[in-house]
Amino acid sequence: MSVTPVTEKGNQTREAILDRAVDLASVEGLEGLTIGRLAAELQMSKSGLFAHFGSKRDLQLATIAAAADRFRATVVEPALEQPQGAARLRALAERYLEQVDTYAGGCFWAATAAEYDDRPGPVRDAIVASLDAWLAALESQARAAGVENPQRLAFELYSLVMGANSRYRLSGDKRVFVFAREAIEELLPEAVRPANPGS
Amino acid sequence: MSVTPVTEKGNQTREAILDRAVDLASVEGLEGLTIGRLAAELQMSKSGLFAHFGSKRDLQLATIAAAADRFRATVVEPALEQPQGAARLRALAERYLEQVDTYAGGCFWAATAAEYDDRPGPVRDAIVASLDAWLAALESQARAAGVENPQRLAFELYSLVMGANSRYRLSGDKRVFVFAREAIEELLPEAVRPANPGS
DNA sequence: GCACAAAACGAACGTTCGTGCTTTTTTATA
DNA sequence: TATAAAAAAGCACGAACGTTCGTTTTGTGC
Numbered sequence: 001m002s003v004t005p006v007t008e009k010g011n012q013t014r015e016a017i018l019d020r021a022v023d024l025a026s027v028e029g030l031e032g033l034t035i036g037r038l039a040a041e042l043q044m045s046k047s048g049l050f051a052h053f054g055s056k057r058d059l060q061l062a063t064i065a066a067a068a069d070r071f072r073a074t075v076v077e078p079a080l081e082q083p084q085g086a087a088r089l090r091a092l093a094e095r096y097l098e099q100v101d102t103y104a105g106g107c108f109w110a111a112t113a114a115e116y117d118d119r120p121g122p123v124r125d126a127i128v129a130s131l132d133a134w135l136a137a138l139e140s141q142a143r144a145a146g147v148e149n150p151q152r153l154a155f156e157l158y159s160l161v162m163g164a165n166s167r168y169r170l171s172g173d174k175r176v177f178v179f180a181r182e183a184i185e186e187l188l189p190e191a192v193r194p195a196n197p198g199s
Numbered sequence: 200m201s202v203t204p205v206t207e208k209g210n211q212t213r214e215a216i217l218d219r220a221v222d223l224a225s226v227e228g229l230e231g232l233t234i235g236r237l238a239a240e241l242q243m244s245k246s247g248l249f250a251h252f253g254s255k256r257d258l259q260l261a262t263i264a265a266a267a268d269r270f271r272a273t274v275v276e277p278a279l280e281q282p283q284g285a286a287r288l289r290a291l292a293e294r295y296l297e298q299v300d301t302y303a304g305g306c307f308w309a310a311t312a313a314e315y316d317d318r319p320g321p322v323r324d325a326i327v328a329s330l331d332a333w334l335a336a337l338e339s340q341a342r343a344a345g346v347e348n349p350q351r352l353a354f355e356l357y358s359l360v361m362g363a364n365s366r367y368r369l370s371g372d373k374r375v376f377v378f379a380r381e382a383i384e385e386l387l388p389e390a391v392r393p394a395n396p397g398s
Numbered sequence: 399g400c401a402c403a404a405a406a407c408g409a410a411c412g413t414t415c416g417t418g419c420t421t422t423t424t425t426a427t428a
Numbered sequence: 429t430a431t432a433a434a435a436a437a438g439c440a441c442g443a444a445c446g447t448t449c450g451t452t453t454t455g456t457g458c
Contacts (some may be wrong), residue, residue, distance in 0.1 A: 048437055159362025163359075
């Protein structure tokens with residue numbers, strides 16, 4: 001069972017662990033995320049790190065929660081500065097694409113979703129909940145943008161940004177980001193395209 | 200190092216192993232594919248199974264080759280019956296989508312690509328080669344269909360069918376296939392849409 | 399039917415995994 | 429500064445991993 005930190009130092013250590021855990025899980029997966037390696041990278045003992053969570057499952061769940069926090073902070077919240085609808089949709093997609101190139105392991109969610117899509121249990125449930133929230137956010141803004149089929153547009157945007165993550169990680173070719181941006185632009189309602197007085 | 204089977208019985212066993220290995224790896228990944236479990240499911244000994252490959256890495260590489268064979272047989276070759284261009288593109292995407300729902304673990308390539316996109320080595324190289332061939336096939340048909348940007352269309356089709364696989368495995372909602380088919384149809388050159396005299 | 403090779407087996411290896419128990423060190427407060 | 433609690437460490441365990449080894453079973457050509 002999970003152990004809640006009490007002192008300030010305990011809190012700092014826990015957050016340092018989870019920050020590293022998110023990066024590591026983006027590369028090795030949540031199953032390949034091993035307590036021994038995580039402890040070694042943070043230069044602390046296995047048992048000391050372990051005591052912060054009580055079980056590997058709880059470490060995985062805490063890592064998912066930390067990844068969700070990071071995603072909200074780097075992708076969702078900046079996009080909230082844009083007005084509802086197409087502009088915010090564009091910002092959400094753009095922030096996602098930028099984030100793919102920022103973190104060494106690529107998108108945490110693409111890695112863990114593929115890993116757990118056939119493994120029932122609380123870990124899978126937590127991943128599904130986060131991804132459903134992401135889809136719901138896209139759908140909500142698609143509806144605000146007045147498109148005819150918000151669910152379908154949300155699916156298309158999800159596919160394109162995830163596809164860009166996948167192709168970029170495999171090929172290293174940044175042109176996929178151009179392809180993704182062009183494709184996304186054609187999906188968004190034309191009236192709300194960014195100011196481009198010439199056309 | 201890998202051991203080539205000599206007798207007919209050796210060949211049958213090897214193929215039975217690889218057939219099961221592809222399914223298992225689609226669920227557990229190529230790293231989670233364990234020799235002990237594979238042997239248990241086939242009701243044979245670990246060492247007997249192991250002798251067919253000589254190392255886990257060679258088992259993984261053989262599994263990738265078997266998955267590529269299966270993909271060619273169930274997706275690519277049936278689509279070759281369609282004339283080049285948009286019709287064959289549609290058939291490729293359609294066969295892929297059907298295959299997602301057929302195999303219990305979903306798409307082998309979606310699972311393993313996400314697993315190995317950050318793990319250098321021969322296993323990753325083999326996966327990348329297969330996926331590049333798939334992209335190249337899509338691009339070639341897109342070019343034959345006369346679209347303005349074949350690379351981008353190939354990327355979009357890749358993203359949509361992979362996205363459908365991902366969303367279906369996570370949500371179980373078959374409407375994603377409808378979304379994917381509609382989106383794909385809008386991407387294909389209109390002139391070659393399937394016969395639909397009414398519209 | 400014998401002999402030989404291929405295939406399959408069973409036991410054991412060294413390593414790494416998650417986890418539990420006990421002790422030491424560090425932190426925060428009175 | 430003394431003390432109690434929290435954090436971290438040390439050590440050991442059982443299980444599972446890939447792999448090796450020597451042996452036994454199976455199948456096939458003379």
